[in-house]
Amino acid sequence: MSPLPESAAAESVVGWSEREQLDFFSSGELLALLSEVSSGVIGGDPDVSLVEVHHRPGAGVSGVFEVVGDAETIYLGATAEKLPRVPEGTVTLEGPNGRVVVWLHPADPMLPGLGLATTPEAVGETWGGGRRLEDLRTLTYRPLRRAVMLARFDDGEELFLKVLRRDAAVMHAKHEMLLAVGIPAPVPAGLPVAEVLALRRVAGMPLAEDLMHSGVLPLSPERIVALLDSLPQGLMDVPVRESWSDRLEWYVLAAVTALPAAEQRIRALGSRIDVVLDSARRGPLVPSHGDFYEANIFVAGGKITGLLDIDSAGPGYLVDDLACFIGHLAVLPGIDGRYVDVDGYLNDYARAFASELERRDTDPAGFYARSAAVVLSLVAGARDEEDPDWETLALDRIVIAEELLRRA
Structure with a gap:
């Protein structure tokens, strides 16, 4: 396959708003430009369509x-983000207010191992150990950020190939750290290769699935708190990452960008959350997961069998992990109507968590405000170009955030 033809586009100002970027990525103008660029690769008059768009608040839009x-x-792949450098093999296109950098997948300019992880022959040679690779598929891909591939071998083993921008060795060390204290994190299948970490499957099912089908609370609040309490002290040596509530202003911007008609309501909600957080006791800095919600927790028989996605694990606050759990739980019924019992589960979990946090000298008001901030961070994520009703889902999430904040 031929690489993308070189671009002669001049350097431009990267000062356009993220709203303008979103509009351009959904426009026929960009599709026409990409068709012209790709005709040099596959010939003819190619038909181009947007598969997905990703908006990272404060950074920009990619697709x-x-x-x-x-x-x-x-x-x-394409991005309006300002890259540290424009790599070889990319094309720079001029949008109405800024530039867009385009690359031929899998040559993502910020994911050096994506080519390795998406090439069957290379995956078989690197992680097969003489086995035949039967299937290789993409589970997630966020341009410039990360990707996860699922590789299945002929002996039935499955490996999840986590493609990172950098620090795969740090990620490997985190997994080993959790496993050493008995936390069932995924077991690495060797050291990272080209910033790709291969992980084995954990036992059990996602808590999200159990929440959908169980007629009773499938995992007790006490087990959840105990799991977070057992996170190893070694995580305190990892660089601190901001929580959802620490980036509140960016998520307000993202929500406004997605729903400009609701700007006044969104900004008012963000301001009210800020007021609560300014005076709420947050509790001590402790080892934390950083992205703690039902999809990253695996269970069986009421016990935790797996803890996934520890990218953000490091120094943090118990209240933020519990708020992340509640915020994601609150939006599940809007995602799938089969979550009929989740509203009741949410009340059970929220009351138990608020009581435990108060016992630890952490304000329950801050817990509910941080839960609202998590839901607000999910408003822009409701955007789906293939779903004509996505704005309704986004507005519902604003309502949910407002309801959580009223508990504060």
């Missing part, structure tokens, strides 16, 4: 595009 030609289909 994945499908390009269908007469004989083959390719995928392009």
Whole structure:
């Protein structure tokens, strides 16, 4: 396959708003430009469509595009983010107010191992150990950020290939640290290769699935708090990452960008959350997970069998981990109507967590405000170009955040 043709586009000002970037990524203008660029790769007059768009508040907008030609289909990545450098093999296009950098997937300019993790021959040679690779598929891909591939071998073993921008060795060390104290994190299948960490499957099912089908509370609040309390002290040596509530202003901006008609309401909500957080006791700095919610917790028989996605694990606050759990739990019924019991579960968990936090000299008001901030961070994520009702879902999340804040 030929690389993308070189671009002669001049350097431009990268000062356009994220609202303008979102509009451009959904526009026919960009699709036409990408069709012209990709014609040099697959020939003819390719048909280009937007697969997904990703908005990272404060950084910019990126997207994945499908390009269908007469004989083959390719995928392009594109970003309006300001990159530290424009790598070779990319094309720079001029938008109405700034530039867009385009690459031929999997040559993501910030994920050096994506080519390795998406090439069956390379995956088989690197992690197969003589086994035959039967299947290789993409589970998640966030341009410039990370990707997860699922590799299945002929002996039935599955490996999750986590593609990182950097610090894969740190991620490997975190997994070993958790495993050493008995926390069931995924077991690494060797050291990282080219910033790709291969992880084995954990036992059990996602708590999200159990919450959908169980007729009783599937995991007690006490087990959840005990798991977080058992996180190793070694995580305190990892660099601190901001929590959802620490980035509140960026998530307000993202929500406003997604729903400009609701700007006044969103900004008022953000201000009210800020007022509570300014005076609420947060508790001591402790080892924390940093992205603690039902999809990252695996269970079986009421016990925790797996703790996933420890990218953000490090120094943090118990109240933020519990608020992250509550915030994600609160939006589940809007995602799938089968979560019929979740509202009751949410009340059970919230009361238990608020009581435990108060016992630890942490304000329950701050807990509910931080839960509201998590839901607010999920408003922009409701955007789905293929769902004509996505704005309704986004507005529902604003209502949920307001309801959580009223508990403060």
